[in-house]
Amino acid sequence: MRTSRSRRSCLAVPGSSLKMLEKARGLPADQVFLDLEDAVAPLAKPEARKNIVAALNEGDWGGKTRVVRVNDLTTEWTLRDVLEVVEGAGANLDCVMLPKVQSAEHITWLDHTLTQLERTLGLEPGRIGIEAQIENARGLVNVDTIAAASPRLETVIFGPADFMASINMPSLAVGALHPDYPGDPYHYILMRILMAARTYDLQAIDGPFLQVRDVDAFRAVARRSAALGFDGKWVLHPGQIDAANEIYSPSQVDYDHAELILDAYGHSTSDAGGRVGAVMLGDEMIDEASRKMALVVAARGRAAGLVRTTTFTPPG
Ligand code: GLV
């Protein structure tokens, strides 16, 4: 994996709002993405580019991952967005997010453009990463080649609102289950994105939930993608941040259990433990596959700053 950045909560901040740019700085989101795309009206985009450059250069973002979402390649804005943001604040930018990616060529274009800029500006080559939003059928059909298109890629992101519109899904409740469909209408899309992301060691990120005052409904949607293995979700409102940080981290109980499995299996396979490859931990049979599962949960718990509350005692 290119980086091990935490992205449990990815906060959308319209680049046209000075107030929100200022407020975002102090919020406990793992990532902020300063938006030049759909949250910014066409006439406000030139001003938003300037606001974003200033916001990136001005302040302490408290270790958050700093991302700018540019406009997609079917618009006339993408090149200017990338030029102005990287020229103005390239050293203070972690990733560029490209929306509505439809093919690997879109990513290749951004990769080359970033390389040109880094060379011209004397920035570290290849440092600025790319985040790819999958928001239509063509993007999903091509997601494997998109995910493989550049070593700069860090995430593949589901964009449910644009996606629903693009496939003519007859609903306006983004991310919510549909009363007429006896399953999760997003399951296939989420899994497709997750498989592509994992194949190329990228993070898989779930998109926005628009009913920002209904945190319980946000939790329900977030839990579904977290259960599949997604790394985080967009948040549109400060009230969604704590919920995302909690849901995309393991619970204390699961974290403790994962660390216990690692210790117990490490012991049982050692000389001191008798070099045993399948062993009982309480009522549970653990083996090498259990170790791999436990590693995933333990790594996420450690990244989230959880501290163990139990210790392993080797059997007497
Ligand atoms: C996000 O960009 C979405 O379209 O859901």
Ligand code: MG
């Ligand atoms: Mg979108």
